[in-house]
Amino acid sequence: MSLKFQRIGMLGGTFDPIHLGHLRSAVELHEALSLDQLHMIPAQQPPLRDQPQVSARQRLALLKAGIGDTPGLLADDRELLRDGPSYSTDTLAELRAEYGENTRLVMVIGFDAFLRLTQWHQPARIFEFAHLVVIARPGYGDPLPAPLMELVEHRVVDSVEELMQRSCGGFLSLELPSLMAISATYIRKRLKAGKSVRYLVPPPVEQAIARYGLYQQCE
Incomplete structure (x- = not known):
């Protein structure tokens, strides 16, 4: 009988604000x-974008309100406890230390963030701690930029089952069933x-x- 290892995911973002x-x-x-x-995990200061308009603590409170009692989802404030930019490698290192070497640790990012991955702080180190799963953009057929392809091409797997054979180091493109084109900028x-944001964000948010009175003065 094969061993069943714990599976832990990390989904970072500004969540400015969290939406459906x-x-x-x-x-x-x-x-x-x-x-x-x-x-x-809300970012304190995302290195590749402007400072969010509301405070990190307010964004965390909205995230907690949005998650509510949803099973398996956790609002994690660890990046808000650090000074300076929020680097994913630091967060993954912490999670790996907490959960142990055999846990299947997965970092998930959207496709737009993935296209900027080579601009991140030490992007190759992500794979020392975790797998990388990218939420695919249906219909996107353009070839990836060469530096990005070099970073991930030897790590590609074709299924979740294959990804979870190891604790880290793999890359999977994953299409999700529901395509909800909701933008925090639009909100x-x-x-x-x-104007109303009813049905764009959860009622508690x-x-x-x-x-x-949040977001009343945002650009």
């Missing part, structure tokens, strides 16, 4: 990868204009945004 697209993707990732836990613009 984020949360539906998280639920589907939890199912598709058969994860025991998916850590949703912020609607909030600034005083909508209520918290209204209660604290």
Whole structure:
């Protein structure tokens, strides 16, 4: 009988604010990868984008409100406890130390973030700690940039089962069933204009945004 190792996922982002697209993707990732836990980790200061308009603590509170009691999803504040930029390799190193060497650790990113992966801090080190799963963009057929291809081509696997044979080092492109084209930028613009975000964010998130007057001055 084969051993069953724990499966842990990491899904980072600004979550500025958390919306139903984020949360539906998280639920589907939890199912598709058969994860025991998916850590949703807000970034303190994303190195490759502008500082979010609301505080990290407010974004964490909205994330917790959005997750609620959803099984298998965890709002993780570890990057908010650090000073300076939020580097994924530091977070993965922490998770690996916590869960042990045999745990199947998976970092999940969206396709747009994946296209910028070679600009990240020490991107090759990601694979020392975890697998990388990219949420595929249906219909995208352009070849990947050469530096990105060099980084991942020898790590590609074709299935979740193959990915989980090892604790780290693999690369999988994964299509999720629900394609929810919801943008945090769009939500912020609607909030600034005083328009409804009903059915774009969970009701507790909508209520918290209204209660604290968040995103009223955002660009």
